Amino acid sequence: MARPVTNAAFDGLLTAAGYGNAHAAFARQLNHAGREQGAWRYDAASVYWWLRGRRPGEHVQSAMAETLARKLGRTVSTSELGFGATESAQTCTYPASIDAAIDATEQIWMTLAKHLNRQVNGTFDSGKALQAALGWRYDLPDATISRSGRQQVTSSDVQSLYALADHFTDLDRRHGSGSPHTRAVMADLLVRQVGPMLRGTYTDAVGHDLMRAAAMLGGQLAFMSYDAGEHAVAQRHLTLALRLAKAGGDRLYGAHLLANLATQAVFMGHGREAARLAEAAIDGAGRAPATVVARLHATAATAYGQAGERRPCQLALAKAERALDRTGTEPGPRWVGYFSPAHLAGAALRCLGDLHLYTQALRRAPDALALAGRNTRTRVLHGALIAVTHARAGDTDAACGWAREVASHRRGIQSTRVHQRIEELATALNPHKASPQVNEVLHALAASPAVI
Incomplete structure (x- = not known):
């Protein structure tokens, strides 16, 4: 039995434009109108669901209005379509439904693919981040993920997406994410390949895996935006990826994304909110593999x-260390394989330094540099952090030695985080610039390539 039409405004416009009994024809014209935004594959079934409450994204609504305007011979505004206010790609709202999440995800990918994010970036919103954490942790699971669309999606199709995520992750770790071109290329691939898959035909089982893969790709794009210093954009990507992970039933990756939100909050100076996000991630992960537990703590x-x-910090470090000792017997998911004793040492160096426990922090320095060869950016970040810690501890000789290393190794790394860490180092050394050695190092840091 067909469901009753709930969007009378859209139904009336379709009828007035001659599409009342020609929904497939309207879908074809809509696909043509949106051809510059990717390979749309809407059909009569899409129109059926739009008439019955499903809400397309703003970019789709704009193409609908354009299509109807041509037939009616007058301007049609999106407000006439009867869908109500849509969630903009410029907000960090955690979508209530999976359809809204897919719409918003497609829109933000499309925005990035067109480089429009350069004009609309804003600031990190810790309140919205905490709301997203609550939605991810406590909203009920989606009743169904299956969908009927034009493109058949199989398990093999989804597996190719994981390989794509691995490729961009490797590029990011080697070279950083400062180049908008790299992120735009990735977003374009997502628009043209993953967007149509999300709107394709798949079973619940394939759909869950597809949502997990899309969440992983969105999460990587979020981290790249964060590394490039585009914090509002990064938060939007993370929030939507978190919703896709929820739809995919992947609580571990969802916890990882929430921890990434906490990491971004720390970077932006929201320590207390970051602690709440991290604790929500730990709680939501439940019984997790040791590497995941170590990363979250x-x-x-x-x-x-x-x-x-101080006390909660030291307890969290101890829990992370105990968990990392178990990693040999509890291998984790592929996406957490990057987290090593060196990453934990870097975290310890950072937080103990923040607590002014410089001697304890610097004991972690050798371990913080025991990184795999491909982690070029992390090596520079840790080296600069060691230099900053020495400078704050009053050892300018050691700080200058490490600063020279950092200046010589930062070439080719495009990362706002690296640039900011080096600025932090220069600030720590600046009070001692009367020293010829410090003055020389400050000039070397200023002269080294600041590719961001």
Whole structure:
């Protein structure tokens, strides 16, 4: 039995334009109108669901209005379509439904693919981040993920997306994410390949895997935006990826994304909010593999360190260390394989330094540099952090030695985070610039390529 039409405004416009009994024809014209935004594959079934409450994204509504305007011979505004206010790609709202999440995800990918994000970036919103954490943790699971669209999606199709995520992750770790071209290329691939898959035909089982893969790709794009210093854009990507992970039933990756939100909050100076996000991630992950547990508690430690909470910070570090000792018997998911003793040492160096426990922090320095060869950016970040810690501890000779290393190794890394860490180092050394050695190092840092 067909469901009753609930969007009378859209139904009336279709009828007036001659599409009342020609929904497939309207869908074809809509696909043509949106051809510059990707390979749309809407059909009569899409129109059926739009008439019965499903809400397309703003970019689709604009193409609908354009299509109807041509037939009616007058201007049609999106407000006439009867869909109500849509969630903009410029907000960090956690979508209530999976359809809204897919719409918003497609829109933000499309925006990035067109480089429009350069004009609309804003600031990190810790309140919205905490709301997203509540939605991810406590909203009921989606009743169904299956969908009927034009493109058949199989398990093999989804597996190719994981390989795509691995490729961009490797590029990011080697070279950083400062180049908008790299992110735009990735977004374009997502618009043209993943967007049509999300709107295709798949079973619940394939759909869950597809949502997990799309969440992983969105999460990587979020981290790249964060590394490039585009914090509002990064938060939007993370929020939507978190919703896709929820739809995919992947609580571990959802916890990882929430920890990434906490990491971003620490970077932006929201230590207390970051601690709440990290604890929500730990709680939501439940019984997790040891590497995941170690990563989550390390994030909590950095948050508590920035907030000046010594005891919780040290407890979180101890939990992370105990978990990392178990990693040999509890292998984790592929996406957490990057987290090593060196990453934990870097987190300890950061949070203990924030607590002014410089001697304890510097004991972690050798371990913080025991990184795999491909982690070029992390090596520079840790080296600069060691230099900053020495400078704050009053050892300018050691700080200058490490600063020279950093200046010589930052070439080719496009990362706002690296640039900011080096500025932090210059600030720590600046009070001693009367020293010829310090003055020389400050000039070397200023002269080294600042590719961001």
